[in-house]
Amino acid sequence: MAELTYLQAISDGLRTEMRRDKRVFLIGEDVGVYGGAFKVSLGFQEEFGPWRVIDAPLAETAIVGACTGASMMGLRPVAEMQFADFISCAWDHLVTVAAKQRWRAGTPVPIVVRLPSGGGFSGGPFHSQNPESSFAHIPGLKCVCPATPEDAKGLLISAIEDPNPVLYFEHKHLYRRIKGEVPEERYTVPIGKARTHREGSDLSVITWGAMVYTAEEAAQQLDGDGVSVEVIDLRSIMPWDKAAVLESARKTSKVLVLHEDTRTGGFGAEIAATIAEEAFEDLDAPVRRIAAPDTPVPFSPPLEKAFLPQVDDVVAGLRELAEY
Amino acid sequence: MATETAVDVVMPQMGVSVSEGTVTKWLKREGEQIEADEPLLEISTDKVDTEVPSPASGTVTQILVQEGETVAVGTKLAQIGGAAGVPAPTPEPEAQPQPEPQPAPAPAAEERVAVQQPSGNGKFVSPVVARIAAEHGIDPNQVPGTGRGGRVTKQDMLAFVERQPTAAPARPQPQVAVGQPQAAVGEQAEPVTAMRRGIADHMRRSLDTAAHVTSAIEVDMSKVVAAREVLKKEYQAAYGVNPTYLAFIARAAVDTLKDYPYVNGELRGDSIVTRNFVNLGIAVELADGKGLIVPVIRNAETMNLLGIAKAVADLAARSREKKLVPDDVAGGTFTITNPGGYGTFHGTPVINQPQSAILGTYALVKRPWVITDENGNDAIAIKPMMNITLTYDHRLVDGAYAGRFLRDLRTRLESWEGDGG
Numbered sequence: 025m026a027e028l029t030y031l032q033a034i035s036d037g038l039r040t041e042m043r044r045d046k047r048v049f050l051i052g053e054d055v056g057v058y059g060g061a062f063k064v065s066l067g068f069q070e071e072f073g074p075w076r077v078i079d080a081p082l083a084e085t086a087i088v089g090a091c092t093g094a095s096m097m098g099l100r101p102v103a104e105m106q107f108a109d110f111i112s113c114a115w116d117h118l119v120t121v122a123a124k125q126r127w128r129a130g131t132p133v134p135i136v137v138r139l140p141s142g143g144g145f146s147g148g149p150f151h152s153q154n155p156e157s158s159f160a161h162i163p164g165l166k167c168v169c170p171a172t173p174e175d176a177k178g179l180l181i182s183a184i185e186d187p188n189p190v191l192y193f194e195h196k197h198l199y200r201r202i203k204g205e206v207p208e209e210r211y212t213v214p215i216g217k218a219r220t221h222r223e224g225s226d227l228s229v230i231t232w233g234a235m236v237y238t239a240e241e242a243a244q245q246l247d248g249d250g251v252s253v254e255v256i257d258l259r260s261i262m263p264w265d266k267a268a269v270l271e272s273a274r275k276t277s278k279v280l281v282l283h284e285d286t287r288t289g290g291f292g293a294e295i296a297a298t299i300a301e302e303a304f305e306d307l308d309a310p311v312r313r314i315a316a317p318d319t320p321v322p323f324s325p326p327l328e329k330a331f332l333p334q335v336d337d338v339v340a341g342l343r344e345l346a347e348y
Numbered sequence: 349m350a351t352e353t354a355v356d357v358v359m360p361q362m363g364v365s366v367s368e369g370t371v372t373k374w375l376k377r378e379g380e381q382i383e384a385d386e387p388l389l390e391i392s393t394d395k396v397d398t399e400v401p402s403p404a405s406g407t408v409t410q411i412l413v414q415e416g417e418t419v420a421v422g423t424k425l426a427q428i429g430g431a432a433g434v435p436a437p438t439p440e441p442e443a444q445p446q447p448e449p450q451p452a453p454a455p456a457a458e459e460r461v462a463v464q465q466p467s468g469n470g471k472f473v474s475p476v477v478a479r480i481a482a483e484h485g486i487d488p489n490q491v492p493g494t495g496r497g498g499r500v501t502k503q504d505m506l507a508f509v510e511r512q513p514t515a516a517p518a519r520p521q522p523q524v525a526v527g528q529p530q531a532a533v534g535e536q537a538e539p540v541t542a543m544r545r546g547i548a549d550h551m552r553r554s555l556d557t558a559a560h561v562t563s564a565i566e567v568d569m570s571k572v573v574a575a576r577e578v579l580k581k582e583y584q585a586a587y588g589v590n591p592t593y594l595a596f597i598a599r600a601a602v603d604t605l606k607d608y609p610y611v612n613g614e615l616r617g618d619s620i621v622t623r624n625f626v627n628l629g630i631a632v633e634l635a636d637g638k639g640l641i642v643p644v645i646r647n648a649e650t651m652n653l654l655g656i657a658k659a660v661a662d663l664a665a666r667s668r669e670k671k672l673v674p675d676d677v678a679g680g681t682f683t684i685t686n687p688g689g690y691g692t693f694h695g696t697p698v699i700n701q702p703q704s705a706i707l708g709t710y711a712l713v714k715r716p717w718v719i720t721d722e723n724g725n726d727a728i729a730i731k732p733m734m735n736i737t738l739t740y741d742h743r744l745v746d747g748a749y750a751g752r753f754l755r756d757l758r759t760r761l762e763s764w765e766g767d768g769g
Binding site: 305309348 | 474478479496499502503
């Protein structure tokens with residue numbers, strides 16, 4: 025097994041599928057000669073040619089529209105948004121056409137939209153968002169949010185295989201900071217299955233994406249208090265692994281839901297509500313949420329630091345739950 | 349204003365194994381005067397029903413536990429003296445019992461008072477703690493809390509459950525389906541008393557434990573009847589005691605048990621326990637079908653007929669007057685039940701666990717009986733006959749052994765002389 029960065033693992037998964045299946049192609053802004061804004065597809069055009077690694081105009085609606093049509097004609101398109109934030113331009117195509125086509129006409133729409141998301145590097149309000157909850161709310165769309173290189177590759181392959189539109193949220197902050205063993209061969213990570221990032225018995229943190237590492241650091245600090253924290257990495261937001269979350273909630277009876285997206289209407293609300301509905305009699309404390317405040321993401325580094333959930337915030341939240 | 353010292357009345361500890369009691373009846377109301385040692389209320393535990401005397405003279409200022417409620421030993425039931433609502437000073441604050449939740453008094457019509465449901469000690473009980481408490485029959489207020497503000501956490505609860513000596517299997521709760529009315533039209537529901545619950549559990553457990561077999565024997569009671577006629581006047585005149593047939597049978601049974609130790613024994617785990625003493629239980633019915641109690645005559649093997657007659661009379665009286673204490677009903681090794689008073693001639697009683705046998709005595713009736721005279725001639729005579737059964741646990745007592753026990757018991761009764769020696 026090779027040790028790859030999160031970004032290399034995404035490239036590896038995409039390359040694996042493009043080599044295996046000629047129907048798979050990549051389309052996006054500057055994905056060809058330039059290799060993509062984050063160099064995920066560096067060298068792809070040389071290997072697969074300009075017809076399978078297509079530089080698109082600055083028009084997300086056209087990119088997703090083209091993908092939807094191509095998929096209905098039998099291809100397996102992978103679209104790259106330069107930043108997840110820009111997907112709002114493609115909202116209509118995704119939500120009105122791609123998400124509903126299969127239910128309306130029985131035509132599968134096997135497209136993948138890659139969404140470099142998340143903040144932490146002063147990208148400001150247009151380059152830092154985590155819009156997964158908006159799309160998790162749309163029936164017909166799937167949303168995945170890998171946190172590890174291994175899952176990044178396996179979930180991308182699952183997303184390409186899947187007959188439904190899948191939004192693939194890749195966290196920019198993890199691209200080069202996170203490294204891990206990634207099998208060289210082709211493999212899939214099932215969509216809708218959570219991963220226990222860390223086992224614990226006293227408190228549960230339910231999270232995904234870059235917050236998995238924030239939770240991990242916080243959990244380590246609570247080890248010092250003699251409090252054992254379990255971290256569940258959801259990996260998929262839609263469908264999400266309710267069973268794994270409820271199992272952890274029943275085990276520890278104290279749950280903290282952590283996400284980088286803003287608080288109100290964030291996907292954590294759905295998780296908290298589900299725990300309250302289905303595991304009420306197993307709870308020993310209110311389900312807590314830690315999320316970004318309900319504002320756009322600030323440019324200013326100190327402000328962004330205040331905006332994004334930090335390890336200290338999670339530690340404080342966990343301590344409060346532990347003491348409850 | 350408190351013009352006198354307030355005194356708490358708490359649920360008394362009625363025996364080492366008794367953990368809770370039910371208030372069955374208040375004999376005084378709030379505001380009434382009471383003298384020290386005057387009965388204040390009646391309580392019922394799974395072993396006995398009894399009266400609780402007032403610990404002090406004064407006004408009943410507060411009644412905190414309503415009739416029908418079951419509370420833990422030590423729970424404050426009422427307050428004598430002091431001012432209403434002012435808690436009595438408690439020398440040991442940590443031992444201060446917590447009142448159970450009780451319905452708030454109905455607010456007066458003109459002032460709508462917010463109904464306050466004191467939830468135990470006022471601390472929040474989380475859903476999971478409530479569930480574990482219900483499953484194990486634990487009052488969360490009895491559990492020391494380490495959570496915020498002393499809240500009982502799930503971990504506190506689990507640790508408490510672990511420490512429970514009985515490993516607390518869920519206490520059998522009345523099986524009332526949720527949402528179902530307890531009584532349909534024409535039916536009436538009454539709460540299950542602690543005693544009834546105890547009887548129900550005990551009877552079921554006995555049938556689930558022992559291999560019940562019943563053998564019966566017919567006994568010619570002519571000699572006992574004759575002896576009793578003589579002794580009755582003497583005992584009543586000299587001791588104020590009626591030598592009942594039960595006393596004769598008890599005396600004969602205790603003697604017979606010496607030769608049949610397994611009938612007076614117990615199957616305890618991997619051991620068979622036998623004794624050189626007989627603690628004789630006598631089943632006593634309480635009034636109006638309100639329950640059955642089995643007080644015990646300790647060391648019955650040391651008593652003569654008079655002693656047993658006195659003991660039977662004493663226990664029967666105290667049972668009906670609710671003056672028994674739990675030690676009166678503990679430690680029996682063999683039991684006699686006498687359902688014959690209303691004419692029944694046979695029965696199959698349930699063994700009083702962990703004993704191995706129970707003797708049943710039935711109606712004494714005159715019956716035509718074939719007798720053989722000294723010359724070997726058969727004749728029919730009129731005899732006062734009584735059927736006696738021995739219901740025994742066949743795990744320990746074999747049929748032939750039980751048969752010999754009954755034979756010897758009959759021989760003793762049929763050859764009775766005087767006060768039985």
